[in-house]
Amino acid sequence: MAVKYAAGIGQESVSIDGEDLTAAFGAGSEFALYIPNQGVPYITWQTSFSAAPGSVTILLQASLDGSNWFTIDTSTNVNGEIRTVTGSFRFIRINNSAVTVGAGIDLTASFVQSNGVSIETLDSAGIPIFVEVPITNAQVLASFTTPITIIPAAAGIVNTIKSVSCNKAAGAYGVAGVTNFVIGYAGSSSIVNFFGAGYLDQAGELTQMQPTVASLVNEAFENVNIVLRSGGANPTGAGGAIIVSVEYWPLNSGPMSSWRG
DSSP states (O other), X not given: OOOEEEEOTXXXXXXXXXXXXXXXXXXOOEEEEOOOSSSOEEEEEEEEESSOOSEEEEEEEEESSSSSOXXXXXXXXXXXXXXXEEOOOSEEEEEEEEEESOTTOEEEEEEEEEEOOOHHHHHHHOXXXXXXEEEOHHHHHTTTTSOEEEEOOOTTEEEEEEEEEEEEXXXXXXXXXXXXXXXXXXXXXXXXXXXXXXXXXXXXXXXXXXXXXXXXXXXXXXXXXXXXXXXXXXXXXXXXXXXXXXXXXXXXXXXXXXXOO
């Protein structure tokens, strides 16, 4: 059995760090995960490239015994992306299984585990789920045309935001034509939170927090992704990476649904 590194909840863990993609090199570092007694574990993983390869297949793999591995998610996005899966796994790794036209191109792949809370627990205690989602420069630059999923849709559930904060690393974006930085419901103009035009174009590191617009909570947003996007146009430039922190309730969409302020 290969060496397993410990991966704590909320701690970003790098499985593949700057490996050259001249050829597919297989699995990266393997991590042992903490399994909570309650709630649903979320695995959010990210791929990034120093330049876009011709094609690539990156596998997120899990195991219960540390020896037999099974693919639980697949990324083929040559520009890098963030994806989220749920499930209870004892071990996890990221596997570069195929690549073309990758000579001189580096891959970095990382993941973070967070712990969701069951609907029953929320109903009795009103405890929100907390997640952190890292956003790369490349994702920000395409965030108007390709909104970034922050919280994936779930059947029968209205994901209801309590609060959102954004931490932007040092480095300013060009924001011509960009009116704001928005978190909202996919396919809708409804805004959950927004960060003004003076946010992305700041040169230094900057964190802002916004409360929820409560009036948006209704059954029309059942089974809909909550996404991050820029407003008006794609930003430009070598701005800093962003970490989005979200507190939210996944509420049943039936007649028992209620707003928790």
